[in-house]
Amino acid sequence: MTSPRYAVVLVYATSYALRVEQILKKAGIEAKLIPVPRQLSSDCGVCVRILYENMEDAQVWLDKNHCEFEGIYPLPPGSRG
Amino acid sequence: MMFTNRYQDLIYFDNSATSWPKPPGVAEAMVHFLTNIGANPGRSGHQLAIESSRIVYETREKICTLFNAHDPLSVTFNKNITEAINLVLRGFLKPGDHVITSSMEHNSVMRPLRALEATGVEITIVQCTPDGMVDPLSIEKAIRTNTKLVVINHSSNVIGTILPIAEIGKIAQKYDLLFLVDTAQSAGKVLIDMDKDDIDLLAFTGHKSLLGPMGTGGLVFGNWVNPTRIEPLIRGGTGSRSEEEYQPEFLPDVYESGTQNAVGIAGLGAGIDWILEKGVEIIRKHEMGLTQQLIDALKAIPEVIVYSPDDAKMNTGTVSFNIKGVTPSEVGLRLDEDFGVLSRVGLHCAPAAHKTIGTFPVGSVRFGVGIFNTSEQVDDAIRAVASIAKASR
Numbered sequence: 001m002t003s004p005r006y007a008v009v010l011v012y013a014t015s016y017a018l019r020v021e022q023i024l025k026k027a028g029i030e031a032k033l034i035p036v037p038r039q040l041s042s043d044c045g046v047c048v049r050i051l052y053e054n055m056e057d058a059q060v061w062l063d064k065n066h067c068e069f070e071g072i073y074p075l076p077p078g079s080r081g
Numbered sequence: 082m083m084f085t086n087r088y089q090d091l092i093y094f095d096n097s098a099t100s101w102p103k104p105p106g107v108a109e110a111m112v113h114f115l116t117n118i119g120a121n122p123g124r125s126g127h128q129l130a131i132e133s134s135r136i137v138y139e140t141r142e143k144i145c146t147l148f149n150a151h152d153p154l155s156v157t158f159n160k161n162i163t164e165a166i167n168l169v170l171r172g173f174l175k176p177g178d179h180v181i182t183s184s185m186e187h188n189s190v191m192r193p194l195r196a197l198e199a200t201g202v203e204i205t206i207v208q209c210t211p212d213g214m215v216d217p218l219s220i221e222k223a224i225r226t227n228t229k230l231v232v233i234n235h236s237s238n239v240i241g242t243i244l245p246i247a248e249i250g251k252i253a254q255k256y257d258l259l260f261l262v263d264t265a266q267s268a269g270k271v272l273i274d275m276d277k278d279d280i281d282l283l284a285f286t287g288h289k290s291l292l293g294p295m296g297t298g299g300l301v302f303g304n305w306v307n308p309t310r311i312e313p314l315i316r317g318g319t320g321s322r323s324e325e326e327y328q329p330e331f332l333p334d335v336y337e338s339g340t341q342n343a344v345g346i347a348g349l350g351a352g353i354d355w356i357l358e359k360g361v362e363i364i365r366k367h368e369m370g371l372t373q374q375l376i377d378a379l380k381a382i383p384e385v386i387v388y389s390p391d392d393a394k395m396n397t398g399t400v401s402f403n404i405k406g407v408t409p410s411e412v413g414l415r416l417d418e419d420f421g422v423l424s425r426v427g428l429h430c431a432p433a434a435h436k437t438i439g440t441f442p443v444g445s446v447r448f449g450v451g452i453f454n455t456s457e458q459v460d461d462a463i464r465a466v467a468s469i470a471k472a473s474r
Contacts, residue, residue: 013319045123
């Protein structure tokens with residue numbers, strides 16, 4: 001069984017991550033808070049991990065809810081975060 | 082260590098200073114946090130840190146629900162309302178700016194304003210009536226070209242008078258002034274609506290009528306308020322933008338440097354849960370009934386002078402009085418030692434308010450009722466006051 005491919009929503013602070021998670025879960029998009037992958041940012045906080053295939057949907061839902069975030073980035077295949 | 086409660090038979094009428102008892106959920110939430118979670122909110126990315134952040138975030142949401150604010154991220158936590166008020170006054174007002182306040186304010190407003198006055202900030206203190214009411218028109222008349230802010234308490238910590246914040250808010254909006262409301266004595270006791278009352282900045286404290294623990298308080302920012310216009314009181318680690326040596330400018334992090342009081346905020350969340358479940362209108366009805374009972378009975382004692390407005394509809398549950406010929410401290414001590422009735426006596430950190438009602442520098446005896454007080458307790462307290470009054474004849 002191959003592990004799924006992920007992407008992450010980078011945010012300004014943990015409280016923003018909680019808001020992103022809330023919006024995505026309400027939209028039925030699986031979301032989990034994880035530490036920010038070092039290769040994406042030197043920030044020591046958290047980001048929101050989603051499935052790679054949900055990147056576009058997540059963007060749409062976050063924009064619809066006027067939710068601020070830094071960006072959505074794919075993780076390399078095989079990486080969990 | 083085992084704790085025993087030796088105080089269960091006391092009548093606690095000092096809710097205007099801090100509410101007590103708290104709903105059971107408050108201590109439970111704090112014990113749960115300390116026992117099962119414990120981690121630092123907004124720092125680290127492990128599951129306990131995230132759970133800690135979640136509790137803080139959920140408390141922000143509850144505060145929004147209570148005050149009809151729209152964005153949990155516009156709620157910032159400080160150690161208490163005094164710090165929150167200081168943050169706005171000291172962070173926003175610059176030499177040459179003009180600020181308007183009332184003569185019923187607590188020292189949490191007066192002292193920072195007096196310190197700012199020495200730096201060149203101009204202050205107008207609008208005179209209130211002896212029953213603590215302010216005429217919104219007198220605020221409008223005080224506006225100058227350099228006026229930047231109106232700061233007002235929603236209700237008096239000395240005599241409970243509720244000020245017309247919605248009308249004052251409309252005036253502030255009309256002249257494009259920032260409107261800061263001190264809700265120390267009103268939050269959770271009466272309905273407050275950031276939108277309807279045109280509040281730009283709402284300062285709250287957790288340990289009074291929000292039924293949370295001490296060490297919690299903060300600000301709610303209207304969506305239209307630009308946080309870059311208000312300098313933070315302190316700067317430091319926020320858990321965000323760690324690569325930067327400059328303070329982030331976004332809410333709530335800009336005003337939340339250093340580890341937050343997450344255990345206290347967990348308790349505050351439980352306090353607000355209780356209020357939301359019970360309903361502010363139900364709380365108001367109960368407290369207003371007790372307040373009217375208290376005012377009417379105190380006024381019926383010939384030696385007693387009551388300073389609070391006659392009508393409890395105008396009062397958030399704070400009743401100030403004196404017994405002629407007996408100092409407030411003497412009354413307070415006798416109430417405590419002889420009858421187990423706990424009050425607060427003196428000037429209540431509000432010399433301006435006592436000057437307004439005519440009780441400076443002696444002060445008054447203050448009863449502050451809360452949701453857990455009963456009509457029987459009011460009867461008992463009245464009997465105690467009557468007994469002290471009788472002995473003074």
